[in-house]
Amino acid sequence: MTSLSETPAAPLLLKAPTGIRGLDEITRGGLPQGRSTLVTGGTGTGKTLLGLQFLVAGAREHGEPGVLVTFEESAEKVTADVASLGFDLDGLQRDGMLIIIAFPVEAAEIVETGEFDFGPLSLVLDDAIRRIGARRVVLDSIEVLFGAFKARAIVRTELGRLFGWLQGREVTAVVTGERADDALTRHGIEEYVSDCVIVLDHRVHGGVATRRLQVIKYRGSTHETNEYPFLISVRGFEVLPVTAVSLDYGASSERLSTGVPRLDHMLSGGPYRGSTVLVSGAPGTGKTTLGAHLIDAACARGERALLVLFEESPDEVIRNMGSVGLDLGRWVEAGLLRIWAARPSAFGLETHLTILAGLMDEQKPAIAVLDGITSLTHQPPQADVVSMVARQIHLLKSRGITAMATTLVQDDEASGVGMSSLIDTWLLLRNVESNGERNRLLFVLKSRGTAHSNQVREFVLTDHGVELADVYVGPGGVMTGSARVMQQGRERSEQLEREEQLMRRKRELKALAAQGQAQLAVLQEELAAQQAELEQIASREARLAAEAKATRAALAAQRRADPG
Amino acid sequence: MTPPRDAGGDTDDAVQPAASAEETWELRLYVTGRTPTCVRALANLQRACAHWLPGQYHIEVIDLMENPRRAAEDQIVAVPTLVRMHPQPTRKIVGDLTDTERLLVDMQLRPGPARLTDERG
Numbered sequence: 001m002t003s004l005s006e007t008p009a010a011p012l013l014l015k016a017p018t019g020i021r022g023l024d025e026i027t028r029g030g031l032p033q034g035r036s037t038l039v040t041g042g043t044g045t046g047k048t049l050l051g052l053q054f055l056v057a058g059a060r061e062h063g064e065p066g067v068l069v070t071f072e073e074s075a076e077k078v079t080a081d082v083a084s085l086g087f088d089l090d091g092l093q094r095d096g097m098l099i100i101i102a103f104p105v106e107a108a109e110i111v112e113t114g115e116f117d118f119g120p121l122s123l124v125l126d127d128a129i130r131r132i133g134a135r136r137v138v139l140d141s142i143e144v145l146f147g148a149f150k151a152r153a154i155v156r157t158e159l160g161r162l163f164g165w166l167q168g169r170e171v172t173a174v175v176t177g178e179r180a181d182d183a184l185t186r187h188g189i190e191e192y193v194s195d196c197v198i199v200l201d202h203r204v205h206g207g208v209a210t211r212r213l214q215v216i217k218y219r220g221s222t223h224e225t226n227e228y229p230f231l232i233s234v235r236g237f238e239v240l241p242v243t244a245v246s247l248d249y250g251a252s253s254e255r256l257s258t259g260v261p262r263l264d265h266m267l268s269g270g271p272y273r274g275s276t277v278l279v280s281g282a283p284g285t286g287k288t289t290l291g292a293h294l295i296d297a298a299c300a301r302g303e304r305a306l307l308v309l310f311e312e313s314p315d316e317v318i319r320n321m322g323s324v325g326l327d328l329g330r331w332v333e334a335g336l337l338r339i340w341a342a343r344p345s346a347f348g349l350e351t352h353l354t355i356l357a358g359l360m361d362e363q364k365p366a367i368a369v370l371d372g373i374t375s376l377t378h379q380p381p382q383a384d385v386v387s388m389v390a391r392q393i394h395l396l397k398s399r400g401i402t403a404m405a406t407t408l409v410q411d412d413e414a415s416g417v418g419m420s421s422l423i424d425t426w427l428l429l430r431n432v433e434s435n436g437e438r439n440r441l442l443f444v445l446k447s448r449g450t451a452h453s454n455q456v457r458e459f460v461l462t463d464h465g466v467e468l469a470d471v472y473v474g475p476g477g478v479m480t481g482s483a484r485v486m487q488q489g490r491e492r493s494e495q496l497e498r499e500e501q502l503m504r505r506k507r508e509l510k511a512l513a514a515q516g517q518a519q520l521a522v523l524q525e526e527l528a529a530q531q532a533e534l535e536q537i538a539s540r541e542a543r544l545a546a547e548a549k550a551t552r553a554a555l556a557a558q559r560r561a562d563p564g
Numbered sequence: 565m566t567p568p569r570d571a572g573g574d575t576d577d578a579v580q581p582a583a584s585a586e587e588t589w590e591l592r593l594y595v596t597g598r599t600p601t602c603v604r605a606l607a608n609l610q611r612a613c614a615h616w617l618p619g620q621y622h623i624e625v626i627d628l629m630e631n632p633r634r635a636a637e638d639q640i641v642a643v644p645t646l647v648r649m650h651p652q653p654t655r656k657i658v659g660d661l662t663d664t665e666r667l668l669v670d671m672q673l674r675p676g677p678a679r680l681t682d683e684r685g
Contacts, residue, residue, distance in 0.1 A: 071641075101636045102636070103636070103639060103641050104639075105641060110656055110658055111655070111656065111657045111658065111666065111670045112657070112658040112659045113657060113658075113659040113660075113661055113662065113663040113666040113667065113670075114601075114604075114605070114608075114659035114660035114661055114662040114663060115601045115604075115659060115660045115662075116601060116642040116643060116644060116645075116658045116659045116660065117596075117599070117601060117642060117643060118641060118642050119596035119599070119628070119642075119643050120594070120596060120628050120632070120635035120640045120641060120642065120643055121635075121641060123596060123628050123629065123632040123635060124632050124633070124635045124636050126632065127632035127633060145641065148641075149642070149658070158642075
């Protein structure tokens with residue numbers, strides 16, 4: 001992939017910008033200047049519009065007057081057809097920036113006999129180019145001449161001459177052709193116009209139509225070769241090249257609340273404004289509710305929001321969100337919220353984009369939630385859907401709208417691969433089945449520019465919205481739901497029991513200690529009593545001894561015994 | 565888009581009153597200068613008219629080189645183009661008119677009630 005900032009290798013090839021969003025990016029600047037470009041496609045693929053937009057852009061934005069030669073319609077009809085796109089062809093003609101020459105060739109009224117030439121065409125063109133100094137010419141669709149004239153050989157020679165003459169005039173030309181089943185154009189005019197070939201296509205898959213554009217040839221220049229869906233909206237022709245994503249929008253550092261405080265915390269404050277959040281998860285994991293939270297939070301801040309529903313009706317969603325305490329109805333009434341229920345199978349992918357673009361123009365939302373983009377995959381082939389979603393996101397990003405897309409996935413990580421590069425923040429909701437119940441876990445798979453949490457949270461839907469709970473990581477793994485509640489209960493009771501045991505032991509020990517104290521007191525008393533008794537005995541002994549001595553002295557005195 | 569060929573155009577001729585012998589054929593020939601084809605066309609036309617419509621025709625030659633815008637106004641993509649302005653309806657024939665039979669058939673150059681059947685379509 002080459003980015004636009006790179007200078008093309010061949011700087012000598014000048015380019016004429018088409019003014020068509022996306023096409024100038026694919027062609028790295030526009031159509032080859034001074035040469036002819038063939039735009040071919042089936043009926044109603046937008047060939048004329050592409051040519052007209054090329055002329056209008058030249059006149060309005062690049063000061064290059066232009067000439068339109070139409071072989072299919074009258075000038076009045078062409079003017080009226082594009083008036084709704086804001087192309088004021090009458091005004092441009094008055095200002096001398098445009099000349100419309102109409103040759104509505106009716107095959108039935110032309111009879112031919114013998115030789116002829118298309119001299120008048122170059123005369124008229126030459127006159128018109130001179131008059132306004134035209135730099136751009138559109139021939140729409142010159143192939144009609146093949147239908148009008150039977151002498152093929154003459155028409156071929158004459159067209160060859162006309163294109164040769166055009167090249168000499170150094171005008172940038174767009175020539176439209178009718179696509180054939182097995183060839184680029186029904187009558188082989190790619191023979192004459194071969195510097196650049198753009199193919200427009202209007203394909204129907206599964207009853208759904210999508211427009212595509214492909215640059216199949218660009219002599220002397222690099223270009224994108226993929227097929228790109230394009231749309232024709234009120235703003236005209238618009239190609240949405242996915243390669244242009246992330247090139248042209250500024251990045252805000254402002255954080256937005258998701259409306260779920262703990263989720264904001266996991267994302268270091270919430271997703272950045274203007275970023276894109278993808279919520280993927282199995283059915284019933286609460287994806288829509290997360291989207292509703294984001295919207296509720298935005299509307300509560302007074303911001304405008306857009307909710308695009310691919311699976312449910314607005315009433316259903318308002319009711320369902322009411323049951324989890326999110327009143328979206330009041331925001332709708334206040335005009336802050338616009339809900340669009342898109343039946344994916346009802347429109348082509350291109351129409352989807354067109355309507356989305358229109359809604360964004362009308363509602364000018366700060367926040368957009370695309371709920372259930374997976375429903376688009378009802379439309380095969382899948383690759384289209386991925387690129388279509390990518391383009392939707394591009395559309396939102398390029399307008400600085402913070403977007404949340406929810407998608408249904410069965411095998412989580414693999415299925416979002418196609419869009420991963422477009423997603424700034426990816427939240428994954430997963431059901432965990434255990435103990436006969438399913439619970440939801442929320443993971444942050446990625447979040448650009450954010451030190452996001454690596455923690456898994458249990459996602460609980462309450463009557464006041466989403467709450468995130470810590471999950472219990474026990475010996476048996478992650479526990480959620482009632483297993484978590486039970487485990488927490490079990491832990492609490494075990495804790496209680498342990499505490500009680502300790503108390504009991506403490507009491508026992510206290511009692512024992514008290515007992516010991518009591519015993520000690522008794523013993524001390526006994527000891528004291530024994531000591532007292534001992535003292536008594538001793539004093540009695542002393543008294544008895546003294547008495548005995550006195551008795552002996554009295555006896556001696558009585559016996560008049562000699563002293564000593 | 566090329567509309568389906570309208571075969572109904574021929575029926576208009578059938579209801580057209582047959583040109584009377586007194587009418588004058590107003591013919592207009594668009595050319596771009598004096599290219600060989602244009603010169604040949606004029607010669608062929610003059611010869612045919614002189615033969616089939618003696619004194620009953622008027623040929624106006626319009627040179628688009630002198631007035632290119634006329635081509636867009638009159639819806640002339642190719643030259644030479646012969647336009648029968650009168651009698652109505654207007655008919656156009658492109659080419660150098662070498663095929664006199666076609667000229668007679670398509671321009672109804674022969675006056676009077678004995679018209680050739682239109683073989684076109």
